[in-house]
Amino acid sequence: MNSPDNQPGDAARSVREGGSGAVDLTGCLMGDYQLLRRLGRGGMADVYVAQQKSLGRQVAIKVLRSDLANDANYVERFRREARAVAKLSHANIVQVYEIGQHQSHYFIVQEFVDGLNLREKLERQGTLSVPEAVKVLAGVTDALDAAHEAGVTHRDIKPENIMLSRRDEVKVADFGLARVLGGEPLKDLTQVGLTMGTPRYMSPEQVQGKPVDTRSDLYSLGVTMFHLLCGRPPFEADDPLAMAVKHLHERPPDLAQARSGNDLPAWLVTTIHRLLEKDPAHRPQTPHELADEIRSGITQQSPSLAGSAATSLSAAMRLQSVMERQKMRGKHRRIKTAALWLLPLVGLLAGGAWAARRPAATVDTLLAADGVEVERLPTAAAQYLEAARLDRPQAWRAVWTFHPPEHSETNADYAVKAKLQLARLYGRRDQHLSAIDSLGDFVDDGEVPLLYRMLGQALMLESYEHSGQTKAAGRLRTELQKNYQQLSDTNPTHLELFHRKAPHLIVQRLRPS
Structure with a gap:
C-alpha cells in the first residue's frame, strides 16, 4: 500500500489486478484522498473507503469504471447527476461531498456510513422485526420526499442501497442512477452492458422503458419492504425478462401470509400492498402522502389511543416511549x-x-x-x-x-x-x-x-x-x-x-x- 506521502503520480504505479482481473486502486493517492480498501463493485463504479488527509476523516469514493470513463457523454451524465445529488442535504441520504478527476479516473466523494446495507443485514440476521421495518420504511420515505422536492428520482431503490449505520440511522445510498426531472432524457444504457435499475425491484413502468417519477421509487420501496419482511421478494424468476413479465402482470402474494408468524399490523400490510400497485395512479402519489399513511398507521396501532379521533402522533410516540x-x-x-x-x-x-x-x-x-x-x-x-x-x-x-x-x-x-x-x-x-x-x-x-x-x-x-x-x-x-x-x-x-x-x-x- 502506498504511504500517505506518495505523490499523485504514484497512483498509477500502485494499481494492481484483483482476483477477477478488475483493477484495484487500493493504496492509491487521488489528490487529497488515500484509498484504504475496496468496499465493493457495482455495474458502474468501484467503491472504496478513503482517508481525506486535509480534514482527517474517512469518506467513501466511487470510481467510475474505466470503460465508461472513455465515453465523454457518459462522463458528462455522471458529473451532471452527481451535481444534482450533491444538492440533497438530508439526514437519511448519503451526502455527496465532491466530484473529481485524477489522471484518467473520475470519482465521487461521499459520506462514509459505517454499518451494513440491508441486503447484508437480511443475510446475516434474517427478516426484519416490525419496529425495524417501520423504521426503514419511514426513513426511506423521508429521503425520497427530500429528493422529490429537489426534482430527483432514485431509480434503484433496493436493500443494497439502504444503509443502516452502527448508530441505527437509515441512509439511502447510490443515487448513481438518479434522473433529474425535466432534464435531458438519459440514453439507453444497455448499450454499455448496464441496466437502469435492478429488475427484481423495478416498477412496471420502468421495465417497460416508460418515463418514471417518484411513484416508481415508491413501488421499488414496496418490493424492498416485502423482501425485508418475508426474506424473499414478491416476484422471483430465472432471468430479467421473466422477472419483468411478473412485475407487469402478476399480483404479489399476500404479505401477511408470506411472512412467518402473525405479527404484521394491518395498516403496514395495506400500505405495502398499495406501494405494489401496478398502476402508478393507485399508489401513494408522493412520499409525503406515504408519510401521512405511516403516521396514521402508527397512531392507530396503539389500542389505548384508538378511541380518540384527535390523537396526535406525538401522543402516540409518548405512549410508546413510556411502554418501552x-x-x-x-x-x-x-x-x-x-x-x-x-x-x-x-x-x-x-x-x-x-x-x-x-x-x-x-x-x-x-x-x-x-x-x-x-x-x-x-x-x-x-x-x-x-x-x-x-x-x-x-x-x-x-x-x-x-x-x-x-x-x-x-x-x-x-x-x-x-x-x-x-x-x-x-x-x-x-x-x-x-x-x-x-x-x-x-x-x-x-x-x-x-x-x-x-x-x-x-x-x-x-x-x-x-x-x-x-x-x-x-x-x-x-x-x-x-x-x-x-x-x-x-x-x-x-x-x-x-x-x-x-x-x-x-x-x-x-x-x-
Whole structure:
C-alpha cells in the first residue's frame, strides 16, 4: 500500500489486478484522498473507503469504471447527476461531498456510513422485526420526499442501497442512477452492458422503458419492504425478462401470509400492498402522502389511543416511549426508548411539514412536559424527536447541547433545525425577545445553508417587528431581500420551500409584486 506521502503520480504505479482481473486502486493517492480498501463493485463504479488527509476523516469514493470513463457523454451524465445529488442535504441520504478527476479516473466523494446495507443485514440476521421495518420504511420515505422536492428520482431503490449505520440511522445510498426531472432524457444504457435499475425491484413502468417519477421509487420501496419482511421478494424468476413479465402482470402474494408468524399490523400490510400497485395512479402519489399513511398507521396501532379521533402522533410516540422504557427497566435498565424505532420519522418532523401541521399542545401535554426532565438520547435524531414530542425550550436546546454540532454533519443539521423550532416556539408564545436572542448567532453564520439561514432571518424579522425594533428590522429586511433574490436566481426549489415554511406575512412582502 502506498504511504500517505506518495505523490499523485504514484497512483498509477500502485494499481494492481484483483482476483477477477478488475483493477484495484487500493493504496492509491487521488489528490487529497488515500484509498484504504475496496468496499465493493457495482455495474458502474468501484467503491472504496478513503482517508481525506486535509480534514482527517474517512469518506467513501466511487470510481467510475474505466470503460465508461472513455465515453465523454457518459462522463458528462455522471458529473451532471452527481451535481444534482450533491444538492440533497438530508439526514437519511448519503451526502455527496465532491466530484473529481485524477489522471484518467473520475470519482465521487461521499459520506462514509459505517454499518451494513440491508441486503447484508437480511443475510446475516434474517427478516426484519416490525419496529425495524417501520423504521426503514419511514426513513426511506423521508429521503425520497427530500429528493422529490429537489426534482430527483432514485431509480434503484433496493436493500443494497439502504444503509443502516452502527448508530441505527437509515441512509439511502447510490443515487448513481438518479434522473433529474425535466432534464435531458438519459440514453439507453444497455448499450454499455448496464441496466437502469435492478429488475427484481423495478416498477412496471420502468421495465417497460416508460418515463418514471417518484411513484416508481415508491413501488421499488414496496418490493424492498416485502423482501425485508418475508426474506424473499414478491416476484422471483430465472432471468430479467421473466422477472419483468411478473412485475407487469402478476399480483404479489399476500404479505401477511408470506411472512412467518402473525405479527404484521394491518395498516403496514395495506400500505405495502398499495406501494405494489401496478398502476402508478393507485399508489401513494408522493412520499409525503406515504408519510401521512405511516403516521396514521402508527397512531392507530396503539389500542389505548384508538378511541380518540384527535390523537396526535406525538401522543402516540409518548405512549410508546413510556411502554418501552418500562420494558427496558426490566432488562438491566438499558437506555433505549421506542422513539428509536420511530427514528426516521424525525426527518418528517425536521423538514417542518409535519411540525407545522402538528396539533397545538393541550394543557395536559404542556403540564406533562413541565414535569419531565429532558433525557439524553443516543443520537441527535432521537434527541430531536424527543424535543418535538415535548416542544419545550429546554428540550430543543438539548439537541445541540447533548450532541454538539461540531462532532458530525448530522449533529450540525439537527442543531440548525432545532434552533429554528425553538425560535418558532418563542414566536407562538409572543416571547419575541427570546426568539431574537435564540437566533443571534444563527442568521449571520455563513456555514449555515442559505435556506435555513433565510428561515432564521424571517423568524427574527417577524420578532423585530412585533417588538418594535424598527431599525434592526429595516437592516435585516434588506439582508433578507438580497438573500431572497439570490435564492430565486440559484435554487427555485429551495425558494418554494422558503415560501412554504417562512412566516406568511414576511413571504408576502418579499414576493415580487
